[in-house]
Amino acid sequence: MAYYRQVGPVPKQRHTLFKDENGNVLYEELMGEEGFSMDSSLLYHRHIPSAMVGARSWALPDQELTSNNPLLPRHLKLHDLFTEDQVSQVDAVTGRRLVLGNSDVRISYGHVGKTSPLYKNAIGDECVYVEKGSALVETQFGSLEATEGDYVMIPRATIHRWVMRDGERARLYFIEANSHIAPPKNYLSKYGQLLEHAPYCERDLHGPTEPLLYDETDVEVYIKHRGRGASGLQGTVHILPHHPFDVVGWDGCLYPYTFNIKDYMPITGKVHQPPPVHQVFEGHNFVICNFVPRKVDYHELAVPVPYYHSNVDSDEIMFYVDGDYEARKGSGIGRGSISIHPGGHPHGPQPGAIEASLGVEYFDETAVMVDTFRPLDLGEAAVATDDGKYASSWTGGRWISEASK
Numbered sequence: 001m002a003y004y005r006q007v008g009p010v011p012k013q014r015h016t017l018f019k020d021e022n023g024n025v026l027y028e029e030l031m032g033e034e035g036f037s038m039d040s041s042l043l044y045h046r047h048i049p050s051a052m053v054g055a056r057s058w059a060l061p062d063q064e065l066t067s068n069n070p071l072l073p074r075h076l077k078l079h080d081l082f083t084e085d086q087v088s089q090v091d092a093v094t095g096r097r098l099v100l101g102n103s104d105v106r107i108s109y110g111h112v113g114k115t116s117p118l119y120k121n122a123i124g125d126e127c128v129y130v131e132k133g134s135a136l137v138e139t140q141f142g143s144l145e146a147t148e149g150d151y152v153m154i155p156r157a158t159i160h161r162w163v164m165r166d167g168e169r170a171r172l173y174f175i176e177a178n179s180h181i182a183p184p185k186n187y188l189s190k191y192g193q194l195l196e197h198a199p200y201c202e203r204d205l206h207g208p209t210e211p212l213l214y215d216e217t218d219v220e221v222y223i224k225h226r227g228r229g230a231s232g233l234q235g236t237v238h239i240l241p242h243h244p245f246d247v248v249g250w251d252g253c254l255y256p257y258t259f260n261i262k263d264y265m266p267i268t269g270k271v272h273q274p275p276p277v278h279q280v281f282e283g284h285n286f287v288i289c290n291f292v293p294r295k296v297d298y299h300e301l302a303v304p305v306p307y308y309h310s311n312v313d314s315d316e317i318m319f320y321v322d323g324d325y326e327a328r329k330g331s332g333i334g335r336g337s338i339s340i341h342p343g344g345h346p347h348g349p350q351p352g353a354i355e356a357s358l359g360v361e362y363f364d365e366t367a368v369m370v371d372t373f374r375p376l377d378l379g380e381a382a383v384a385t386d387d388g389k390y391a392s393s394w395t396g397g398r399w400i401s402e403a404s405k
Contacts, residue, residue, distance in 0.1 A: 003192070003202050007142055008211040008249025010044060018044055020248060031157065031254060033180055041252025043140065046213075047242040058222055058235030061094065061108075065101050065231070065377035071342055075390035076382050078319075079171075079336035082111040087169055091116035092128075092135075092162035093222055096174055098379030099338065100317060103232075104285040105372060107317065108174040109381060116162040118244065121154070122225040123233065124177035127281060127288060128152040129261075129368050131321055131336070133170030136163040140247050141255045142208025146170070149261040149366075151280070153181065155254055159221055159244045171336075173319055175370060179284035192253075199280070204263040207255050214243035261366065266294040271302055275316075275369065289369040293323065296363050304357040308348030314371045316341040323365035328353070331393045339390070340382075343375060350393055 011018040018026045029049045032040030043049075068074070081097055082090060089095075093116040096108040112135075130150045137144040137152055139160040146152050146162075154160055164170070175181070187198035194201045219240045227234025259280075267277040278289040296304040320328070320337045331350045333339060341347040349357075378386075392399040 004251070004253050005207055005255060006249070006251035007208055008044075008247070010042065010249045010251045014042055020046065026248060031155075031252075033156070033254060038180075039252070039254040041141075041250050041254045043247045043250040046246040046248060049244070051241050052238050053218065053241050054239035056237050058237045060224065060231075060233060060235040061096060061098065062380045063098055063101075063231035063233055065098075065379060066383060067377055068340070068342055068375065071344055072340075072391045073342065073345055073347060074340040074378075074382070075331065075333055075387045075393075076338040076340070076385045077336060077387060078109045078173075078338060078381070078385060079111075080385050081109060081381055087111050087113040089114055091164075092170075092172055092174075093117055093119040096172070097381035099381045100340070100376040100379055102372060102374045102376050104178050104374055105283060105370065106174075106176045106379075107370060107376075108176065108379070110172045110174065111169070112162065112172060113164055113167075113169045115164050117220060117222050118159055118161050119222045119224075120157050120159045121176060122157050122223055124179050125156050125181040125283070126152075126154045126177070127175040127181050128154065129173040129175070129319075129321075131171040131173055131319075134168055135170045136165060137161075137256070138163055138212055138245065139208065139256050140212075140244055141250060142210055142212050144206070144208060144256055144258050146258060147260070150258045151261070152256070152258050153281075154256045156180065158256055160256065173368065175288065177283040177286070181281050181283045181288070184279050184282050184287070199265045199267060200259065200263055205257045205259050207257040211248055211250075212245045213248070214245040216243040217241060219243045261290050261292060261368075264290055264292055266292050268295055269297060270299045271297050272304065272306060273297075275371070278369070285373040287371050289371070291325075291363075291365055291367040291369065293362070293364050293366065295361060298361075303354055304360050304363065305349045305353050308346050310346040311341055311343045311371075313343060314373050315343050315376045316347070317370045317372070317376065319368045319370075321366040321368060323363075325365045325367060331390060332387060333390075338382075340376070351396070 026044040029043045091114040096110040100107045281288040318339045
């Protein structure tokens, strides 16, 4: 995080004795990144945060990955993953389905209508984009209201749950890192402040505002962590003697927060601007960009849609959220679609899109893009929703099958 925040009471000096209003000792916990050499916060608990009274294994949702072989651009229809009848029984932890993944990042999707169990990802940060709907995200730092268009940023090992209230539903796009996720370094001063050329600032980042205190016993927490299985991931459930939401106060620079895509100020130019100007966050070996409604290129001979380009170093994953994405007209892509443009394949507008875009002054589109610098494999959700037609969309459907060669 770029700046300091305090919620609730904390002692005058860190690492000193601190008691509550009844004279009971509060237990200080340092939650930090990269050992003791990155951002951290100090949390003050009513109960010992290390205490546990039981544990069992948790079988994670299907984590199997299949190589994108033969190498193909693909179109996935994520809205086909869940039926309306299923949504009320799907939660954001046990019900998410794996779409894509590699050793740096995993992308999953869920259409949820059920409150999740308490959960922490002990592998890396999670960035969850709220495509549709809303939820209350409760954490040991306090609560966050998650609404349509929000990125919900959850630091590694933050205990949290997604609470669905009074029939709430939400479509959630999960980006799970094996690292930390933060604003791009080129947006930050050497001391961590977002600079003037950044497309958003600290005012747009919303963290918890008050402590969240529960008084319950024998509480289960689901944990995703490193393991020795084929996926390198394992699950465990810890049973805690007291509810982990017992933090009376905390301060520091590491905490969950939300940022809404509507607060992103797009950067435009006289000619078409490359994807880096749309960047919003980054992790190890991947970046997150968003494309929002905006005025477009104003050169008298401008071509507003992207030029054809080869992803030499990365796979490009575009999640189409809303609007009318000009470059993909005629491809079948719509709301809830993902396009996979793998490294090694030149991609660009569908036939006729360039001509149709000439003279256009405004794009009404919303999309979230993840570019990875290692190839992505297909999760079970990608295999289940691949339309099987996208690779031939630049040739009017013409395709020479293996069997006909």
